[in-house]
Amino acid sequence: MTPEEKYELFDRFCSNELSATEEKTLTKLISENESIAKELKLYQELNSHLDTRFASEKEEEALENNLKTIGDSHFNRKVTTKETKVIRMPAWAYAAAASVAIIFGVYFFGQSSPAYNDFANIPELSITERGDTEKNSKNAEHAFNSKDYAEAEKHLLILLSKDENNAEYQFYYGLSLLEQDKYVATTRVLEKLYKGNSGYKYKALWFESLNQLKQKKYDQCAALLKNIPEDAEDYVRAQELLKKM
Numbered sequence: 001m002t003p004e005e006k007y008e009l010f011d012r013f014c015s016n017e018l019s020a021t022e023e024k025t026l027t028k029l030i031s032e033n034e035s036i037a038k039e040l041k042l043y044q045e046l047n048s049h050l051d052t053r054f055a056s057e058k059e060e061e062a063l064e065n066n067l068k069t070i071g072d073s074h075f076n077r078k079v080t081t082k083e084t085k086v087i088r089m090p091a092w093a094y095a096a097a098a099s100v101a102i103i104f105g106v107y108f109f110g111q112s113s114p115a116y117n118d119f120a121n122i123p124e125l126s127i128t129e130r131g132d133t134e135k136n137s138k139n140a141e142h143a144f145n146s147k148d149y150a151e152a153e154k155h156l157l158i159l160l161s162k163d164e165n166n167a168e169y170q171f172y173y174g175l176s177l178l179e180q181d182k183y184v185a186t187t188r189v190l191e192k193l194y195k196g197n198s199g200y201k202y203k204a205l206w207f208e209s210l211n212q213l214k215q216k217k218y219d220q221c222a223a224l225l226k227n228i229p230e231d232a233e234d235y236v237r238a239q240e241l242l243k244k245m
Contacts, residue, residue, distance in 0.1 A: 006039075009022060009025070010039070010044075027087075078087065115204050115213075119210060119213070119240075125140065125145055139151075144176065149177075149179040149180050150180060152176045153176040153177065156169055167198035167199065169194070170192065170200070171193060174190045178211055178214070183211060187208060190211065205232075208235070209238065221245070222245050225239075225242050
C-alpha cells in the first residue's frame with residue numbers, strides 16, 4: 001500500500017465512509033503494525049481538531065504537540081522497511097496541515113492581550129480659571145493638548161501649588177504623569193481622586209485601570225474596572241476591556 005492510499009484510507013475512516021473490505025484492510029494494518037496504528041490515532045486527532053476549531057485551551061495545546069509530532073515523524077521522513085524509501089504526503093494532507101497553521105495563526109493573533117493604546121482616549125484640557133493663574137493655565141492647556149506632557153506637568157504643578165484641592169488640576173496632572181510612564185506617581189494622584197467624591201472620581205478610576213493595563217498588570221486592572229458603575233461615562237469601555245482580558 002502506498003502512503004497516498006494509506007492516508008486516503010485514514011480519511012475515509014474518519015469520515016465513516018469505509019467499505020467492509022476497506023475496514024478489514026485497515027483493521028489488519030493497525031493490528032500488525034504499531035507505527036501505522038499511531039499514525040491513525042494522530043490523524044484522527046488532527047481531523048477532530050479541524051472540525052471543532054479549538055473547543056478548549058487543553059485541545060489547543062494537544063493539537064500543537066500533535067502537529068509537531070506529525071511534522072517530525074511523518075512529513076518527508078525516511079521509513080525503514082525491507083528497503084529504505086521516502087514517504088511523501090499527498091497534496092490534500094499538506095492542505096490540511098496548512099489549514100491548521102492558518103487557524104492557529106488567526107486564533108492566537110485574535111487572543112492577544114489588550115493594549116493601553118487601544119483604550120486610552122486622553123481628553124483635552126480646557127481650563128477656565130482667570131486672575132493671577134491665567135498664564136500658567138494657558139501654558140498648561142497648550143502643553144497638554146500638544147501632548148508635551150512633561151511641560152504640562154510643570155505648569156499643572158504650579159497651579160496645584162496655589163490650589164492643591166482642585167480636582168481638575170489633579171486629574172490632568174495624573175494624566176500627564178501616566179503619559180510619561182510615571183506609574184507610581186500616577187497611582188498616587190489618581191487614587192486620591194477615585195477615593196474621593198469629586199466629579200472626576202470615576203474618570204480617575206478608569207485611567208488608573210489603564211495605568212495598570214499599561215504595566216501589563218492585568219489582575220489589578222480587572223479589579224479596578226469592576227468598581228466602575230453602570231452610570232459612569234466609561235462603563236461601556238470598561239466592560240469591553242474586561243471581556244478582552
